[in-house]
Amino acid sequence: EADIYQTPRYLVIGTGKKITLECSQTMGHDKMYWYQQDPGMELHLIHYSYGVNSTEKGDLSSESTVSRIRTEHFPLTLESARPSHTSQYLCASSDEPQGFAGKPSYEQYFGPGTRLTVT
């Protein structure tokens, strides 16, 4: 069982509200990720971080922002929620690569997700 947590698990909020989705991990991993997943669709990377004070945008354009002030914490913020932001948001963290002789590289551990609905 991975030690990565997300809150809230479910959120229903009105258009225009500011929201922050929390993600914390206790494994000491440097790399963390945010994915967006719609029903029946693949996960899309929206943000990632190599470590403290390092954040990058992912493949899928997102109006959200992230911060990484502490290793264990990687919150995602939407300044003004819109119905198009309705989705499942998954946070993940990964360990360091072990190379081909050992454990495969970058095992990613996922949190339980936050189901966001914007009305």
Add this chain to the structure above:
Amino acid sequence: KNQVEQSPQSLIILEGKNCTLQCNYTVSPFSNLRWYKQDTGRGPVSLTIMTFSENTKSNGRYTATLDADTKQSSLHITASQLSDSASYICVVSDRGSTLGRLYFGRGTQLTVWP
């Protein structure tokens, strides 16, 4: 373009039966291939991870195969149980980035009926 395609999109089987899920990928350069199980409303959980030198790996009733030449993988589930009902996602990692970029399939939605 790096892609991961899975089939079938959905599958219904009776409890106790076996099934096989398919994954084709075009990700290059290839690093490893993973199968994840995702229960409804939860995050994905890793079942198996294989590098290019491995062609089969088992985890209990789950057995994954990999043919790196044809870029195909399969996940075989033996003696299915009701708790196997979930989405099974094939994920391929490339070797070309320090991030260890993952490419996700859309998953096969498996339903096991009693």
